[in-house]
Amino acid sequence: MNESQNAAVSAPSADASSSGAANRRARRLVSGALAAMCAAAGLSVWALSAPDQTPAPVGKMVEQLTGANPNPVHLVRPAAAPLSAMAQLGKQIFYDQTLSGSGKMSCASCHSAEHAYGPPNGLPVQMGGPSLTLQGDRPPPSLMYLYRQPNFSIGPDQGDTEEAANLTQAATAASGVARAQKTAGVAPAAPAMVPQGGLFWDGRVDTLQAQAIGPMLNPTEMANPSLEAIAGKLSHSSYRAAFAQLFGQAIFDNPKMLVSEAMFAVARYQFEDVSFHPYTSKYDYWLEGKARLTQAELHGLQLFNDPQKANCAGCHLSKPGKDGLPPMFTDYQYEALGVPRNTALAATKNPKYYDMGICGPYRTDLSKQTQYCGMFLTPTLRNSSTRKVFFHNGVYHTLDEVMAFYNLRDIDPAKIYPRDAHGKVTKYNDLPARYRANIDKSDAPFDRKFGDKPSMTDDDIRDIIAFMKTLNDGYQPDPKMALDQKPQ
Ligand code: HEC
Numbered sequence: 226m227n228e229s230q231n232a233a234v235s236a237p238s239a240d241a242s243s244s245g246a247a248n249r250r251a252r253r254l255v256s257g258a259l260a261a262m263c264a265a266a267g268l269s270v271w272a273l274s275a276p277d278q279t280p281a282p283v284g285k286m287v288e289q290l291t292g293a294n295p296n297p298v299h300l301v302r303p304a305a306a307p308l309s310a311m312a313q314l315g316k317q318i319f320y321d322q323t324l325s326g327s328g329k330m331s332c333a334s335c336h337s338a339e340h341a342y343g344p345p346n347g348l349p350v351q352m353g354g355p356s357l358t359l360q361g362d363r364p365p366p367s368l369m370y371l372y373r374q375p376n377f378s379i380g381p382d383q384g385d386t387e388e389a390a391n392l393t394q395a396a397t398a399a400s401g402v403a404r405a406q407k408t409a410g411v412a413p414a415a416p417a418m419v420p421q422g423g424l425f426w427d428g429r430v431d432t433l434q435a436q437a438i439g440p441m442l443n444p445t446e447m448a449n450p451s452l453e454a455i456a457g458k459l460s461h462s463s464y465r466a467a468f469a470q471l472f473g474q475a476i477f478d479n480p481k482m483l484v485s486e487a488m489f490a491v492a493r494y495q496f497e498d499v500s501f502h503p504y505t506s507k508y509d510y511w512l513e514g515k516a517r518l519t520q521a522e523l524h525g526l527q528l529f530n531d532p533q534k535a536n537c538a539g540c541h542l543s544k545p546g547k548d549g550l551p552p553m554f555t556d557y558q559y560e561a562l563g564v565p566r567n568t569a570l571a572a573t574k575n576p577k578y579y580d581m582g583i584c585g586p587y588r589t590d591l592s593k594q595t596q597y598c599g600m601f602l603t604p605t606l607r608n609s610s611t612r613k614v615f616f617h618n619g620v621y622h623t624l625d626e627v628m629a630f631y632n633l634r635d636i637d638p639a640k641i642y643p644r645d646a647h648g649k650v651t652k653y654n655d656l657p658a659r660y661r662a663n664i665d666k667s668d669a670p671f672d673r674k675f676g677d678k679p680s681m682t683d684d685d686i687r688d689i690i691a692f693m694k695t696l697n698d699g700y701q702p703d704p705k706m707a708l709d710q711k712p713q
């Protein structure tokens with residue numbers, strides 16, 4: 226982006242005041258603004274009515290002047306349909322507190338619909354167990370958009386045909402292959418021989434059905450003693466009749482089958498109910514030409530996508546797919562970022578305790594593949610600014626802290642990691658020293674060294690956060706813009 230485009234940005238801005246950079250540009254801009262605005266009005270009409278024929282520089286100018294997307298796309302959303310009987314049953318199970326050992330906890334306790342199906346509070350991890358006094362291991366991720374989560378695999382393929390059976394072999398084959406650099410907006414040069422897909426922070430489960438049984442039996446979560454105990458509760462539930470209707474009376478004689486069908490129903494609920502994948506964020510509407518981004522949001526998006534600056538889109542993909550699938554803000558791959566240790570977790574009192582993601586301890590099948598120690602799944606950033614707890618160990622509670630981590634991890638580690646008894650900064654303190662080579666030091670913004678200039682200024686950070694907030698669902702699009710966009 227060059228200065229003249231930058232200068233043209235500011236005049237019609239709705240919220241230039243919220244961006245210091247835009248403000249300064251506004252002051253610089255004395256004459257020319259009116260002319261630019263008139264030109265913009267004409268150009269916008271042209272660009273927005275014939276996006277395919279709009280030359281790129283003109284499109285950029287329209288974007289800058291109006292905040293509108295000069296190249297609107299059609300996003301493919303899943304068709305909305307009434308819930309099947311199976312999904313309705315799943316919904317009842319999802320909200321049923323009697324299915325827990327404490328009698329006070331349901332799936333919704335940790336995955337709250339009002340909080341993007343993430344945790345309802347800022348606790349680093351949720352409390353569970355028979356009397357709700359036990360700390361969980363990790364913060365609950367959002368359950369939204371999981372219908373697009375690919376299965377866990379290692380290698381270049383996105384894995385729907387891959388069998389998970391031979392992971393160790395795949396891991397060994399991949400261990401000598403150089404990892405592809407992640408640069409926003411650039412397709413990886415070499416196939417990324419990295420772990421990808423799967424559910425949980427470490428990808429240890431593939432299907433929503435298999436996943437749901439985990440929390441039911443987990444002693445620090447819903448804390449049921451056995452499958453039989455869950456089956457007993459299901460067969461005495463208020464929705465008992467729905468089971469009989471869907472599966473026949475005999476289902477109650479087979480506890481294992483009963484629980485398995487119940488978990489299938491919960492999975493169907495998450496697949497079918499549109500509240501799990503609405504695509505109603507301001508950014509979705511902007512992509513479709515139905516919303517304008519403010520100057521701060523637009524600048525934030527540019528930095529987010531800029532491989533020299535924040536490079537967030539290198540991993541949190543921001544562009545719609547060729548097939549019109551809305552962007553998911555994750556590449557579904559794993560990275561070791563070296564997030565600081567969270568001493569608010571009771572488990573960390575034990576100096577030998579390390580949560581190392583793919584190589585354990587909660588995942589056990591790849592524990593010998595130490596090249597993956599410290600790697601966690603890249604989460605979606607959709608709705609992430611509604612969260613009050615970030616990263617796999619819940620160490621941060623605000624996006625400002627997250628941004629400081631990305632900006633200063635290697636440049637000024639004393640701001641990120643605590644000092645030990647000798648006053649030495651304990652860089653990468655949540656991973657044993659022997660695995661620290663796994664930590665990503667090549668992708669921007671992590672490609673900087675001690676004392677380098679940070680990749681983001683305070684203004685940049687504020688604008689990136691403003692942009693991330695456009696990824697929250699529930700935005701009301703501008704009806705007038707929707708009219709402008711009626712197909713020709
Ligand atoms: C006590 C809190 C708690 C309860 C109750 C709970 N979960 Fe979770 N859930 C978590 C945590 C923590 C994780 C992440 C665990 C990990 O990565 O090891 C998680 C992960 C998940 C995931 C994977 C999400 C992803 O992005 O990979 C799904 C799906 C899920 N839970 C569904 C459910 C369902 C369905 C129920 C009810 C049967 C449920 N959860 C009950 C805390 C909870």
Ligand code: HEC
Nearest residue numbers: 535536537539540560564601602603604615616617631668
């Ligand atoms: C090299 C890949 C990569 C890049 C580049 C990257 N991220 Fe991430 N991001 C991740 C991974 C992996 C995690 C999870 C790490 C963990 O918990 O240990 C994550 C986690 C996050 C989270 C926490 C989400 C949650 O639900 O807890 C936020 C917010 C975030 N990233 C924002 C950004 C922003 C903003 C940028 C650009 C400044 C960025 N990321 C750049 C890979 C990346």
